[in-house]
Amino acid sequence: MSSALLYSITGVGLFAIGLLGVVLASHIIRKVLALNVMGVGIFMLLIALAKQNAFTIDPLPQAMVLTGIVIAAAGTALALNLMVRLYEIEKTQQDKL
């Protein structure tokens, strides 16, 4: 078993753990974190597949991952901001009741 294959399988495993978290977690922070674990798993799979043999590395998956990390960070920040806004709305509604 080559190390690239080991990393690929680890990436798939991380994806599965994240998917389970998204489905099962009931708290929004946990859901967002689980989505991030899924994303990390996909990045890891892409990076592992980019290394075909010991000498050359395919630059295309690496560029995709580089783009994806920034987008994932921005998406997480957007989700957390929406969560804070939701919390504020819930709080004002509970105060009114």
Added chain:
Amino acid sequence: MFRDIDLEYKGAVIDPKASPLISGLLVAALLFVLIWMLLNHEVHYGEIQHLVDDNLNLSGVSNPVTAVLLNFRAYDTLLELAVLLIAVIAVLPTHDYPAPILQKTAAAEKRLVIIALQRWISPALLLFAGYLLWAGASQPGGAFQAGSLLAGACVLLSQTGSYRINYTSIIARSLLVVGLAAFVAVALALIGFAGNLLNYPTNYAGLIILLIEAGATVSIATALASLYSGLLEPCFFEFNRSAP
């Protein structure tokens, strides 16, 4: 403030949660299929790799990842900067808060360790970000890494508590769009010169890539830092909304 956030579902349905057993079995089946495919199928052939290697001398840079990001698949990076800008627009308040971009505030408590750390690390971060931006042409590095470092410097600055960055000021908003604006300007100008969107002339490709990367670095740094500040200081935006 995150400690008292409680957003768990407490609605009318008695058991809204997915069954752990069924979900676990389904995910395990998916995991099994995916690993079976990884072991038994060649998922990736690397044909495009030869295409990149053969055309690398036309791209203006010698690092293949940078060549893919900013020349061969520049569309992706253009759209990525647009997505980043949209995320920031969704988070930032709509109207300006009348304050300079960097404001010294009276700190309630002096966080001496963070202040000292910031004074020592910030200049090094600036220098290293500039180096990463320059090194991106030939080595691992480039706009994303440099932008993240600069964003980290901004976050560290706001963590000291004695400075407040106003991301709604006109300067900050200009910094947010400068990367996308430079990219779109280059793309439109190239329609006139080369006849194609983002088809760089070989002689100037290196210069164009450096120009776009410099703009993108500033935009990525400001965007990430502003997204983070919206999370850290919701009270700032609260204050912002009630400001005249």
